[in-house]
Amino acid sequence: MKAMVYRGPYKIAVEEKDRPAVEHPNDAIVRVERAAICGSDLHLYHGMMPDTRVGTTFGHEFIGVVDEVGPSVEHLQPGDRVMVPFNVFCGTCYFCAKGLYSNCHNVNPNATAVGGIYGYSHTAGGYDGGQAEYVRVPFADVGPTLIPEWMSDDDALMCTDALPTGYFGAQLGDIGLGDVVVVFGAGPVGLFAARSAWLMGAGRVIVVDQVEERLAMAEQFAFAETVHFKQVKDVVVHLKKITDHLGADVVIDAVGAEADGNRWQHFTSTKLKLQGGSPIALNWAIDAVRKGGTVSVVGAYGPVFSAVKFGDAVNKGLTLRMNQCPVKRQWPRLFEHIRNGHLTPSDIITHRIPLEHVAEGYHLFSSKLDGCIKPVLVPNA
Structure with a gap:
C-alpha cells in the first residue's frame, strides 16, 4: 500500500509499505477514505516528540471502510463505513470502565499517563496511523463506530479528534x-x-x-x-x-x-x-x-x-x-448537535490534498501558508 512515512525531522514521503495484517482476533483492517493532518502531528514532523521512529506512519484522524476483520470481531463486518477515535483503548480496564478511554492501561507499555494513540510515536504505543491507504485498528469492537447515514464523511472525520x-x-x-x-x-x-x-x-x-x-x-x-x-x-x-x-x-x-x-x-x-x-x-x-x-x-x-x-x-x-480527550464519550452529544444543525464541523476544512502530496500538505500546514487551517488527505484521489 501507499503510506506517509517519517524519515526524520521535516522529512516525510509517500512510500510503498506492507499492507497491515490482522495480528489479533479483535483487529480490523480499515481502508482509509479520509485522513487529516492535526496540529499535534507537527510535533512529530518537527522532530520534537521523543521516540518517533523512522518508518512510522502518522495520522490519528481518519475514517474509512472495513476491509477485513479478525475472527473475534462481532460488531463490524467488511463494507461497514466507520469513524475511528484517535484513542486506542481496550474498553475493559479500570480507566476505560470510568470512561477515561484516553488513559487506557492495556494498550501502551509506556502507559504511566497516556494510553494508545494512532500514529503518535512509541511514547503513545507505537501504532501506525491512518495517513495511508490501510490501517490496522485494534479492539475493533470497542473503538470504531458506524458513521450515521445522515453524516457526511468530512463531518465524521472532524469527529475523530478535533471537534471532540x-x-x-x-x-x-x-x-x-x-x-x-x-x-x-x-x-x-x-x-x-x-x-x-x-x-x-x-x-x-x-x-x-x-x-x-x-x-x-x-x-x-x-x-x-x-x-x-x-x-x-x-x-x-x-x-x-x-x-x-x-x-x-x-x-x-x-x-x-x-x-x-x-x-x-x-x-x-x-x-x-x-x-x-x-x-x-x-x-x-x-x-x-x-x-x-x-x-x-x-x-x-x-x-x-x-x-x-x-x-x-x-x-x-x-x-x-x-486530559487527552476520551473521544467516544463525546460522540452522542456531538452527533445530536450536528444532526440538529447547531454546528457543521467540516466548515473549518480549508484544503484537500491527495495522499501522494502529503509532504506539501505538511509544509503548508506547518508554515501556515495559503490560509491553511485544516488539511484533509485523500488516498487514491
Whole structure:
C-alpha cells in the first residue's frame, strides 16, 4: 500500500509499505477514505516528540471502510463505513470502565499517563496511523463506530479528534451561564472549543492567536471576539482590561507546547529525548483567568520540564483541568448537535490534498501558508 512515512525531522514521503495484517482476533483492517493532518502531528514532523521512529506512519484522524476483520470481531463486518477515535483503548480496564478511554492501561507499555494513540510515536504505543491507504485498528469492537447515514464523511472525520477535543476543552472549563471564556489558539481545536463554549452557556467568547486567517475563522465560525497577541503590548494586560480588570471566568489552552520551537527546544527533544516546546500559552492562561476561575488544558504537552506558574495558580485559587480527550464519550452529544444543525464541523476544512502530496500538505500546514487551517488527505484521489 501507499503510506506517509517519517524519515526524520521535516522529512516525510509517500512510500510503498506492507499492507497491515490482522495480528489479533479483535483487529480490523480499515481502508482509509479520509485522513487529516492535526496540529499535534507537527510535533512529530518537527522532530520534537521523543521516540518517533523512522518508518512510522502518522495520522490519528481518519475514517474509512472495513476491509477485513479478525475472527473475534462481532460488531463490524467488511463494507461497514466507520469513524475511528484517535484513542486506542481496550474498553475493559479500570480507566476505560470510568470512561477515561484516553488513559487506557492495556494498550501502551509506556502507559504511566497516556494510553494508545494512532500514529503518535512509541511514547503513545507505537501504532501506525491512518495517513495511508490501510490501517490496522485494534479492539475493533470497542473503538470504531458506524458513521450515521445522515453524516457526511468530512463531518465524521472532524469527529475523530478535533471537534471532540475542542468540545472536551469547553466541557472541562465547567462553563456557567454568562461566563466570559478566553481560548488561546485558533487552530481547529481552539475553533471548536470556542464554538462549543456557546453551546454550554457562555456569555462572551474571546479567541487569541497571531494568524490573521485563523482569527478571521474564529469570528466567522465561532462567532468570537478576537485578539491578535502581537498587536497588543501585553496580551494578559489587554485581556484584563477588556474583562473589567478581573480576568476571564474560564480560559482554555488549545495551544499546548507549541508545535514550533526554538533551537534549545529542538536540542532537548532530539538530543536529550525530551518533548520540545514551551509553557507560554499555559502561563498566559494562568495569568489571564480571574481569581477562583478555571483553566482547561487540551493542548498537546509531552514529558518535559516546564517553568509553569504553579504558585500563581495556587495563590489565585484556580481549578486546573486537563486530559487527552476520551473521544467516544463525546460522540452522542456531538452527533445530536450536528444532526440538529447547531454546528457543521467540516466548515473549518480549508484544503484537500491527495495522499501522494502529503509532504506539501505538511509544509503548508506547518508554515501556515495559503490560509491553511485544516488539511484533509485523500488516498487514491
